[in-house]
Amino acid sequence: VQLQASGGGSVHPGGSLRLSCAVSGDTVRTYTVAWFRQAPGQEREFVAVIRRADSRIKYEDSVKGRFTFSRDNAENTVYLQMNSLKPEDTAVYFCAASQRSPVWSSLGSTLMYDYWGQGTQVTVSS
Numbered sequence: 044v045q046l047q048a049s050g051g052g053s054v055h056p057g058g059s060l061r062l063s064c065a066v067s068g069d070t071v072r073t074y075t076v077a078w079f080r081q082a083p084g085q086e087r088e089f090v091a092v093i094r095r096a097d098s099r100i101k102y103e104d105s106v107k108g109r110f111t112f113s114r115d116n117a118e119n120t121v122y123l124q125m126n127s128l129k130p131e132d133t134a135v136y137f138c139a140a141s142q143r144s145p146v147w148s149s150l151g152s153t154l155m156y157d158y159w160g161q162g163t164q165v166t167v168s169s
Contacts, residue, residue: 044069044158048138051163054128058167062123064138064160071119072098075141077156078112078123080134080165087137089151091123096144103151105131128167135162 050062064076077092091102091112100112111124121138139156149155 044074044140046138046140046158046160048136048160048163051136051165053166053168055169056129056167058128059124059126060128060165062125062136062138062163062165064121064123066119066121066140070116071114071121071140072116073142074158075144075150075155076114076121077139077141077150078121078136079139079153080132080136081162082134085134087153089153090136092150093121094144094147094150095142099147101147101150125165128165130167130169133165133167135164137162 045067047065075095078090079087080090081087089103093100093114109127114121138160140158141156145155
């Protein structure tokens with residue numbers, strides 16, 4: 044399976060962006076798919092995920108209420124709608140996929156994911 048992330052850009056604080064992760068080579072709904080981000084000099088951190096087994100969605104605490112994860116099975120694509128963006132959201136955003144259905148507490152671990160997209164830059168500054 045291959046993942047292609049897109050939709051990044053530069054916005055002012057309070058702005059919005061929608062990231063897309065197009066999945067090819069297999070059916071997106073058969074994968075646990077997640078978004079991670081990595082700021083310069085920082086470790087890659089979990090943002091949001093949809094779990095394969097039950098389609099439950101989990102968010103990292105700092106993005107709850109601002110980011111919305113969705114999946115379009117017809118388009119074989121997942122999306123991350125990001126609203127009320129803050130400078131601390133600045134990072135390269137990656138989508139990742141796994142055929143596993145990890146337990147809830149493990150969904151945020153990069154070790155759970157076998158397939159990664161190339162990343163898309165999000166910059167939030169005034």
